[in-house]
Ligand SMILES: Nc1ncnc2c1ncn2[C@@H]1O[C@H](COP(=O)(O)OP(=O)(O)OP(=O)(O)O)[C@@H](O)[C@H]1O
């Protein structure tokens with residue numbers, strides 16, 4: 001499996017916010033995408049998921065052109081996203097949220113098996129399965145959002161700022177879970193403001209600045225890069 | 238006391254009809270945040286299609302009253318549902334990305350179009366439903382003589398509401414409809430085809446509204462081409478009363494409005510019957526703009 005983004009451009013109205021993004025994500029990798037607010041990280045993920053249409057450029061999952069497909073088909077092709085701000089369905093129960101993650105899977109038995117695995121990964125969700133998602137804490141909602149995305153049985157998981165708004169202790173838990181999910185074979189694209197934690201986890205990283213990729217390297221090299229340290233890691237560690 | 242209970246059963250029957258129509262407003266509002274102003278006219282279309290099925294096709298005389306009624310419900314639901322889906326395709330989908338006002342204007346245009354089509358086909362005079370579709374008998378309920386047609390109207394609307402509720406709460410597709418109403422893009426990320434879900438809502442809502450039209454024809458025995466306007470407004474009031482976008486709210490709002498109106502007509506004045514509904518609307522908009530069941534706590538998160 002390989003995800004390729006080629007010269008991706010996106011406009012909101014007349015304003016172009018992505019000016020030709022190139023990415024390559026290989027099977028089994030965790031790839032971090034770093035960048036300041038408004039750099040275009042979320043827009044890139046939205047374009048991959050088909051929620052915004054590129055004004056130019058192409059996106060391929062293996063040989064399949066995602067840029068031509070509607071959003072629901074992109075999910076069915078194996079690209080799941082945990083969107084920024086979690087976006088769980090607040091007035092639906094935890095279990096209903098999870099089942100929706102497997103919406104296109106008509107194999108009831110298989111859905112239940114995956115659901116059981118999600119409950120193993122996040123035992124707290126099992127305790128709260130009949131509770132409305134909107135009543136969960138922020139950390140629990142993040143776990144639900146990740147679990148819900150995994151329900152689709154994706155080939156690749158796009159995570160948009162999973163640590164946003166969480167207490168440091170929870171951030172650690174979430175990052176450990178992400179590592180765990182990756183170790184079981186999942187390819188992961190991780191958008192993060194929390195650059196240091198993301199790079200410690202990732203194999204490679206891209207740095208975005210105002211709609212362009214300005215750096216691309218292995219995670220160790222990026223961690224050691226003085227420019228990255230100054231801009232994103234709060235000076236030398 | 239007798240008078241009170243007669244009016245109560247009458248109010249419940251009429252309220253069931255309001256509730257069926259209100260569901261169409263509330264479900265469409267739920268997924269599109271749009272008031273389908275043509276919904277009342279689809280309801281009227283249901284009343285007229287029922288009339289045609291009864292008179293031209295003589296549906297009822299061929300199979301007997303109860304089977305005939307069931308067939309009528311099925312046909313009217315199917316045809317009006319189809320009209321609803323066509324309406325969505327022609328009047329709303331092309332404007333999905335346009336400013337809100339465009340869709341509102343399109344809705345008003347569709348309303349006038351359907352109303353005029355009905356008038357062109359059927360003429361502007363009042364039409365009478367054939368007599369004797371249902372035996373004109375009364376049923377004794379705890380000593381109260383309730384007309385059979387009243388019971389049937391109430392039971393049919395109650396059954397349809399229960400079926401809808403079960404569908405929305407218990408099925409995969411029903412859950413998808415709720416998800417689309419909460420967050421369309423998040424629903425897309427679940428692999429839900431949002432256009433398809435919206436289309437399904439435009440089958441269900443008008444389908445139920447069409448049956449309501451048929452029930453009005455059976456209950457009052459007559460239909461006219463402007464009936465969509467007044468019933469539409471009443472049902473819209475019921476949807477607001479229950480909390481627009483909220484499905485159980487529309488059911489509750491319809492029943493409550495029907496009862497208030499019937500009791501008001503009996504104890505205040507028949508002349509005030511329609512005014513009472515709008516008084517209710519004004520009072521809710523001032524006192525509880527979110528409606529009775531609107532805005533559950535978790536909605537805010
Ligand atoms: N729906 C929208 N309409 C118009 N402009 C938008 C929209 N969404 C994002 N933008 C603009 O596009 C640019 C990129 O935004 P994007 O959300 O992709 O950035 P980001 O890197 O994810 O930022 P953050 O770290 O704050 O989440 C920003 O300038 C933003 O203001």
Ligand SMILES: [Mg+2]
Nearest residue numbers: 041042043084
């Ligand atoms: Mg973002």
